[in-house]
Amino acid sequence: MSPSLSAQNLTTLGGLLLVLAILVPFAGMLIGFVFGGGNAQRVALATLAAGLAIAIAIANALAQSGKAVVYILGGWMPPLGVALRADGLSVVMLLTVAVVICGIGVYARADFGTPSGVKEARAPLIFWLLLLAVWGSLNLVFVSGDLFTLYVALELLTFAAVPLVSLDGRTETVRSALRYLLYALLGSVLYLLGAVLLYGAYGTLDIPLLAARVRPEPAAWAALALMIAGLLAKTALFPLHLWLPPAHAGAPAAASAVLSGLVIKGSWFLAMRLWFDVFADVVTLPAAQTLAALGAAAILVGNVVALRQTRLKLLIAYSTVAQIGYLFLMFPLATGLATAGLDSAMAVNGGMLQAISHATAKAAMFMAAGLVYTTLGHDRVADLRGVASALPMTVLAFALAGASLIGLPPSGGFLAKWLLISVAITTAQWWWALVMLVGGLLTSVYVFIVVVRTLAPAHVGWNPKTTVPRYQQAAVLALALCSFLLGAAVLCPVDVTQIGRTVSRNTVLP
Amino acid sequence: MKASDLLIATAVGAPLAMLLACLSPAIRKRMPTLLGFAPIPALAAALLADGTPLMFGNAQFEFSFAMDKPGAILLTVAAILWIAAGAYATTWLRNTDNAGGLVVCWLMTLTGCVGVFLAADIVGFYFLLAVLSVGASGLVLQGGTLKALRASAVYLGVALLAEAFLLAGLVMLALVMPHGSLLIRDAAAAISTSPWRDLTLGLLVVGLGIKAGLVPLHFWMPLAYDAAPIPASAVMSGAVVKASALALIRFLPFDAALPDFGLPLAAIGFFGAFYGVAIGVTQSEPKVVLAYSSVSQMGFLVAVIGMGLAVGNADAALAASFYAAHHLLAKGALFLAVGVVATTGRHRLWLVLLPAAVLALGIGGLPLTGGALAKLAVKPVLGDGLAGLLADLSAIGTTMLMFHFLSRLAASTASIPSTSAPVGFALPWLLMFVAAIAVPWKSYPLTGIGIGSYAFQPEILWAASWPILIGIVPMLVLWRWGRHLPQMPEGDLMTVGERAMRKVITWGYGLERAEGLLRRWPVATLMLLALAVFLGRMLIDWR
Amino acid sequence: MNGPTLFGLCAAALVGFGLYGLIVNPQPLRKIIGFNIIGSGVFLLFGAIARRGAAVGMGGDPVPQALLITGIVVAFSATALAVALLLRLFDEGGLVTLASEAPPTKTTADPPDA
Secondary structure, X not given: OXXXXXXXXXXXXXXXXXXXXXXXXXXXXXXXXXXOOHHHHHHHHHHHXXXXXXXXXXXXXXXXXXXXXXXXXXXXXXXXXXXXXXXXHHHHHHHHHHHHHHHHHHHHHHHOOOOOOOOOOHHHHHHHHHHHHHHHHHHHHHHEOEHHHHHHXXXXXXXXXXXXXXXXXXXXXHHHHHHHHXXXXXXXXXXXXXXXXXXXXXXXXXXXXXXXXXXXXXXXXHHHHHHHHHHHHHHOOOOOXXXXXXXXXXXXXXXXXXXXXXXXXXXXXXXXXXXXXXXXXXXXXXXXXXXXXXXXXXXXXXXXXXXXXXXXXXXXXXXXXXXXXXXXXXXXXXXXHHHOOOOOHHHHHHHHHHHHXXXXXXXXXXXXXXXXXXXXXXXXXXXXXXXXXXXXXXXXXXXXXXXXXXXXXXXXXXXXXXXXXXXXXXXXXXXXXXXHHHHHHHHHHHHHHHHHHHHOOOOOOOOOOOOOOHHHHHHHHHHHHHHHOHHXXXXXXXXXXXXXXXXXXXXXXX | OOHHHHHXXXXXXXXXXXXXXXXXXXXXXXXXXXXXXXXXXXXXXXXXXXXXXXXXXXXXXXXXXXXXHHHHHHHHHHHHHHHHHHHHXXXXXXXXXXXXXXXXXXXXXXXXXXXXXXXXXXXXHHHHHHHHHHHHHHHHXXXXXXXXXXXXXXXXXXXXXXXXXXXXXXXXXHHHOHHHOOEHHHHHHHHHHOOOHHHHHHHHHHHHHHHOOOOOOOXXXXXXXXXXXXXXXXXXXXXXXXXXXXXXXXXOOOOOOOHHHHHHHHHHHHHHHHHHHHHHOOOOOHHHHHHHHHHHHHHHHHHHHHHXXXXXXXXXXXXXXXXXXXXXXXXXXXXXXXXXXXXXXXXXXXXXXXXXHHXXXXXXXXXXXXXXXXXXXXXXXXXXXXXXXXXXXHHHHHHHHHHHHHHHHHOOOOOOOOOOOOHXXXXXXXXXXXXXXXXXXXXXXXXXXXXXXXXXXXXXXXXXXXXXXXXXXXXXXXXXXXXXXXXXXXXOOHHHHHHHHHHHHHHHHHHHXXXXXXXXXXXXXXXXXHHHHHHHHHHXXXX | OOHHHHHHHHHHHHHHHHHHHHXXXXXXXXXXXXXXXXXXXXXXXXXXXXXXXXXXXXXXXXXXXXXXXXXXXXXHHHHHHHHHHHHHHHHHHOOOOOOOOXXXXXXXXXXXXX
């Protein structure tokens, strides 16, 4: 074992925080379940605050030490034991998820408050518990250092996400949920099969150990192909997106925000982790091109089909289908840089920024759509008149989130686009740059249509069905602003995402 | 912070601060009266700031703003136009109850416009250009009609298309910049040595050309200027569109002679110059005629830039800026005149029409006007060859178009003969008239292109006069038989574009059906398995 | 043919059967059973791998067995959740099918506005 590998197997300062990041949401969920009723919401909100603090503390520990934060569970060394590790990529995702979940939590207070006079209402109770469960599972996905633990984390994530789809219990949403579950299960069983093959070939599932042992041979090829395909099914990359539009569009707004903004990022993150950190020596450019080709198809088809939707939530759901495509454009770009012997950080950063800006922007968009629905009583795109005068902040938020999806400066989407296009040109893969630019144009069409429709004056004498509380609008705007101002990440003095990413660089062919 | 830094900071900061202040509804309600004041810091900066750049940011990334000579010329006149049009808008807004939208878009456009003129780094430039485009499309939308909605959509779509080209070009540019610099002043040198020189230049020229309204992607111009409120049309046709010309001037490497780029650019520019005239004379709406004149004039400006690039004439930058500055003033003033005439009765019409005629013919190069100076300034760049001849022909065409404009303008008076325009309309218009006459004379010697007295020499006077005199002839023909001309739809080529759009929409329908097929369970699951197999196949390394 | 190979082949056959059921059968319940059969195949494979590791000289590799049990628990919960949704679907509509996806002859995949 090389010295750098053993260094990764020591619990570092702040390692306990990783345990807390997982434990606190799940503990909050259990406590909320025990006390039930309106208490669940109180417990959940307290947990949100605590979780955000923990995420910030982990980021601080990472920045202070400049190395990955590690915790060895029970002191058992891998390969027998299991380690939790948070490098730059994990920490950035932890922070993003914490911020978005907090925003959604604030927003959901109005939609999922337990009505007064009722001891316990089903939907609010389940929502708050599952929100925490999703968070805990996502944190586990980000910090887990073992492929089997990751399998369990992914399954937890799916089990928490599926009931969110059918929170309102309508037949249509239950059916969407069942379809989502079955498809996701097929994906996870493929992932598990891949993991089993890896264990058979290399005798470990610990990420750094595996990264050092894995080499290009049939077992690794089969395992990687199965795992990636399974993860793509869970991420809903085109053409594996059958479950996404009905599930994301049918769920209540706050739940859609969780599903579209965060849940799909879990499996995407894992695919990225496998690709760059575990199988860095196995992946090939043609395989990466395949992923990006699907991504490009997702961008084109998703955007065009989004344009043809008549309902706002379905439009946003198809926009997610398209945006997932962007997340996979980084694969050939980073692999291209690596094959050319260059540092792939620029491409990885571009992909991460895309993920973060989509997480914040899409959560904001779905929540904005929820407010529109509350105000109008419907969400037909053709008839959004009066929304701008009733919900000015929400329309502003929608426009800002849209600008981020289009990739207008100074949004995170712009910075991501800039980085990815730069890499596309450096590695002579200009067609991916073209796809990004065309995708941005298509996105702008539906953002423009929606924003302009909301600006139309209302009928004389029209009144909002329900008045929306200001803090809900503020939460939406805050998330949209996060996305819109994410381009300021360029001012960040250190390359946060690359801290502690020693895994890929230590790998040497035996 | 030095005084110059402070000037530049407030030039961009003042409209931005006012824009942010609009978040408060109470302030937003009062903002219309302040529109005319927002550009004053920009004017001060243009007149007083020196060339030292203002930087902020950190070692990773710095935004920088700086004043260069073309920027100073254009910012001066743009600020004057923004002030006058702002004052006009203040009066205009008194009659509308929903002022908020226009005020917000106005300030956003102003911020973007001043920012683009001052931006000295690539990213800041692109950012502010996006602010400018979004703001301007919002301004068009304020027309409030269905036509305005369509025009605004077209404007934004074309602007974003242009920015997509531009982004690709700028990224390629940034990759070859020395020491990772992002400053625009290093750009020209970097382009000429770049391994992707042709592609970078092509992308930048196409992107900026679309924004400058080059034929065949000019159709957004008549649509937008016609649909937008008058003061918005004035600033858009005057100031906003010049941002792309200024960017061309700054990015293109005028030190190196690049005939492969310069000549086609000039050819497209000249084509636009004549095309704008040809379509313009078939239009009857004064604003649309002016818009086609803008197509023509921007084409001419690009032709000047292209000729400068072709022969490697470093003076072309300044000459083109001066020409742009004059067009900015004159066109802005004429748009305001359309508004003034529309509220003026027949009795006082000549009070407006006469100055408007001077300005309009000035664009054609009427002697002793700023326009004559502008033609004089670009003459050395164009030379005496074919380009010079084309320039004269374009002056003839412009004169004809301007006569047509004046006749249409005279026909668009208010219905009651004794009405007179409100002071709030007339004063800004007067200011613009004076500026359009005086500023070119004042700044001509300052730019170092030549001295003013040169323009009084008889042969120069004659050279400027004969295209005007010749221009009268086709004009008379047009007046006599003009009604037989085919009526071109406003935004001519746009109708072709719309037919193509419809085609795309049908494709979208097919795509949607195919996507529905892919979402069936057996198809999707089989795809998943097929993908796993295919990925595995792709992972096999045959080495 | 030795034991692990035989088990491996059985595992492959189970995965194949399961996949067939999951893809082709329209009834959700059969799809759930199909998923369980695939799961059994994967677990069997894992067991065979544990056995092979043992052949190297150890008495038996304990790690796969621990993971296997966890996997079975996960698969069990997944089945429980799926069946719960299925029952709910049955209670609500009485019609248990996943086929809400529009047949390709219809113009749009949208459900009509509620």
